Amino acid sequence: MEAFYxxxxxxxxxxxxxxxxxxxxxxxxxxxxxxxxxxxFSGSIRDNLTMGTxxxxxxxxxxxxxxxxxxxxxxxxxxxxxxxxxxQGHFLSGGERQRLSIARILLHRKPVILLDEPTSxxxxxNQQKINALLREIFSEQTVIEVVHRMxxxxxxxxxxxxxxxxxVACGTxxxxxxxxxxxxxxxxxxxxxxxxxxx
Numbered sequence: 001m002e003a004f005y006x007x008x009x010x011x012x013x014x015x016x017x018x019x020x021x022x023x024x025x026x027x028x029x030x031x032x033x034x035x036x037x038x039x040x041f042s043g044s045i046r047d048n049l050t051m052g053t054x055x056x057x058x059x060x061x062x063x064x065x066x067x068x069x070x071x072x073x074x075x076x077x078x079x080x081x082x083x084x085x086x087x088q089g090h091f092l093s094g095g096e097r098q099r100l101s102i103a104r105i106l107l108h109r110k111p112v113i114l115l116d117e118p119t120s121x122x123x124x125x126n127q128q129k130i131n132a133l134l135r136e137i138f139s140e141q142t143v144i145e146v147v148h149r150m151x152x153x154x155x156x157x158x159x160x161x162x163x164x165x166x167x168v169a170c171g172t173x174x175x176x177x178x179x180x181x182x183x184x185x186x187x188x189x190x191x192x193x194x195x196x197x198x199x
Contacts, residue, residue, distance in 0.1 A: 014112070032105040033114045040097045045074055046081040049104050056107055064106045067133055068099040069126060095126065102130060106137065113138055115145040150187055161186070 004024075012019040019027060040048055049064060050056050061081055065071040073096065077083040085091050085100075092100065105113060115134070131152060134143070147153045154173045161169040161176065161183050169180035176183035 030110050031112045031114060032108055032110040033116075034098075034101050034105060035116045040085055040092065040100060042085070042087050044079075044082045044084055045077075045100065048085060048100055049081075049107055051104065051108075060107065064103040065100075067106055067137070068103045068130060070096060070099045070103060095123065099126070099130070102134070109141075111141050113141055113143045115143065117147060117149075159183070 006020060014022065014027065014030060041051075045065075046056075046061060049061050058081060062071055065074055074080055074083065083091075113134075135155060145153065145156070153159055156173070158170060159173060159176055160167050161180055163182060168182050169176055171179060177187070
């Protein structure tokens with residue numbers, strides 16, 4: 001999706017343009033990616049929000065932090081937005097790193113959002129809030145989400161079921177419950193990602 005690798009077969013289209021006809025920088029300008037480990041970089045909270053690519057006022061930064069329920073935590077820090085987060089964000093908990101990375105894409109608002117278990121380190125309350133927020137804010141954008149918690153994917157417009165690297169079924173949650181044995185089997189399996197506590 002971000003052109004780190006080119007597809008061996010098939011096509012990825014952006015506005016009906018094949019990804020192989022676009023350079024990597026152009027693709028990355030339209031795709032935001034949040035991975036499960038939520039990478040945070042050395043620097044301040046502000047630096048991690050803007051990533052040096054956009055100008056954002058303090059008010060805009062605070063609004064993004066408020067949406068992910070991180071504003072109170074940051075306001076209680078001595079240097080607030082200018083607080084240094086340490087190497088790989090080690091001064092933050094896993095859940096706080098994930099929320100900060102989500103706040104970052106709220107600022108950038110790119111047309112394609114790629115999510116890889118973005119709330120896996122959050123407690124159940126913050127997880128539900130963030131998932132609802134993502135569905136609301138990104139309702140006009142293309143969101144592709146990789147999940148193992150089946151409850152997370154149920155509201156999706158289209159769900160792709162994969163086995164051994166191949167798509168074996170496609171449809172809504174209700175459609176797949178009827179038509180796809182593989183999907184029904186997944187619904188009955190214990191959650192692969194164990195829920196953790198957001199400190």
